Amino acid sequence: MARNQFASKFGTLAAIAGSAVGLGNIWRFPYVAGNNGGAAFLIIYTVICLLISVPVMLSEFVIGRKGQSNTYRSFIKSSGHKGWGVVGAVEIFAGLAILAFYCVVAGWSLEYIFASAMGELRAVEGIELTDQIARMGIRFDDFVGKGGEPILGVWRPVAWTIIFLALNCIVLAFGVSKGIERCSKFMIPALFGILLILVIMSVRLDGFAAGAAFLLKPDWSAVTPQTIMDALGQSFFSLSLGMAAMTTYGSYIQKEQSLVGVSFTVVIATVLMAILAGLAIFPSTFTYGVEVSSGPGLVFKTLPALFASLPGGSWVGVFVSTLFFILLFFAAVTSSFSLLEAGTAYVTEEWTYKGKHMSRPVALTILFVIVGSLSVLCAMSQMEGSSLIIMENSLFDFLDKLTSNIILPLGGIAACIVVGWSMKKQVVINELTSEGQFNAKLVEFFYFFAKWVCPIVIFYMFIKGLL
Numbered sequence: 001m002a003r004n005q006f007a008s009k010f011g012t013l014a015a016i017a018g019s020a021v022g023l024g025n026i027w028r029f030p031y032v033a034g035n036n037g038g039a040a041f042l043i044i045y046t047v048i049c050l051l052i053s054v055p056v057m058l059s060e061f062v063i064g065r066k067g068q069s070n071t072y073r074s075f076i077k078s079s080g081h082k083g084w085g086v087v088g089a090v091e092i093f094a095g096l097a098i099l100a101f102y103c104v105v106a107g108w109s110l111e112y113i114f115a116s117a118m119g120e121l122r123a124v125e126g127i128e129l130t131d132q133i134a135r136m137g138i139r140f141d142d143f144v145g146k147g148g149e150p151i152l153g154v155w156r157p158v159a160w161t162i163i164f165l166a167l168n169c170i171v172l173a174f175g176v177s178k179g180i181e182r183c184s185k186f187m188i189p190a191l192f193g194i195l196l197i198l199v200i201m202s203v204r205l206d207g208f209a210a211g212a213a214f215l216l217k218p219d220w221s222a223v224t225p226q227t228i229m230d231a232l233g234q235s236f237f238s239l240s241l242g243m244a245a246m247t248t249y250g251s252y253i254q255k256e257q258s259l260v261g262v263s264f265t266v267v268i269a270t271v272l273m274a275i276l277a278g279l280a281i282f283p284s285t286f287t288y289g290v291e292v293s294s295g296p297g298l299v300f301k302t303l304p305a306l307f308a309s310l311p312g313g314s315w316v317g318v319f320v321s322t323l324f325f326i327l328l329f330f331a332a333v334t335s336s337f338s339l340l341e342a343g344t345a346y347v348t349e350e351w352t353y354k355g356k357h358m359s360r361p362v363a364l365t366i367l368f369v370i371v372g373s374l375s376v377l378c379a380m381s382q383m384e385g386s387s388l389i390i391m392e393n394s395l396f397d398f399l400d401k402l403t404s405n406i407i408l409p410l411g412g413i414a415a416c417i418v419v420g421w422s423m424k425k426q427v428v429i430n431e432l433t434s435e436g437q438f439n440a441k442l443v444e445f446f447y448f449f450a451k452w453v454c455p456i457v458i459f460y461m462f463i464k465g466l467l
């Protein structure tokens, strides 16, 4: 049977950019950039992406496209050593763990799409903004189960989590090009369009200049060694590295497509989307003098209150708020596809039942049960009085920290070592230039970085991060 492939060049870019552009870009990156020197951070971030993350991404693509298999098998085939399979397997399972907590947050975006569209988040007549923010805070805490008496019911976040995962499974059951690629080809341009609409709406606000300055004004004095560490961590998570996602997607990229071209486009698209997200969000916080923040607090508490206060009456608020949460959903779902696909490729290619390989629907059903159970536990670990605590963190936070701080960097180093040290140089160069079709000079440069610079730099940062 012919192996799955992306069908078109644009579809490949949309799927891979879809994996990269996610919740991290929308609620974390603009805030980190704003607090770490604005444009100064953006420049450092872009340089780090190009010098460190792009070589790692290229290494993952090479392993996947050369191996023509799931991440576990591709690591073995590309390196020629069975032992490397362990790294591939760990990445796949870590990816599924990320997926478990990602589904919880993505589920929240579904709740908020409906709550916005139904007008539930509208401001009460004559209410002060601070009171509206407090109201939204109470609503969110109640929804996720952190409030005292649950009004919305404890099963709501769990139900949305499961619905979100089920949607992923349905899309993936259609296959790589008919499911993932087709959806991404629609969702990524839509996401870009929504961001543009939101930015245009925020240009009209009084705080636009201040919001844009917070994000874009270069302040080199705010840059410290920690900034560089933050930039590297952010870029790894944001570009979906070390998580089997890019190795798996790499195995679906057509031989004629330039891997360097794909990685450049994806990095530029990811940074651009994050800047636009910042321009959509910050002007309203500055207009109303609310403290800038990040994460769930910003997205589910402050922003709904700010949307409700937008000039133009309540329908503008309803419109902007619904669009924003659709944006969040699109960003999340195109990222989760890549994590679930890494698992799906593994199960369909490696697990057999009565001597036969499993079909995608069967594999997805198995993954739905495994990841769904873990997701439900993650959603419940957020609730008040939950006993799902590991090393003083809720299960949700524990999985987040374990994967982001440990597995991601080690996975990135492993990919560089396989490409730089296990594989023959000519094989790597041939893969990167698509058998001589593309510029070999640039490729040599990235090869050098993947072999020498990236493993050392990432390892250094990894150790420093642990201490």
Ligand code: PFF
Pocket (backbone or CB within 6 Å): 019, 020, 021, 022, 023, 024, 025, 095, 098, 237, 238, 239, 240, 241, 243, 244, 245, 246, 335, 336, 338, 339
């Ligand atoms: N890149 C996604 C984000 O920034 O939200 C999250 C993610 C997706 C991380 C896929 C890792 C991954 F393999």
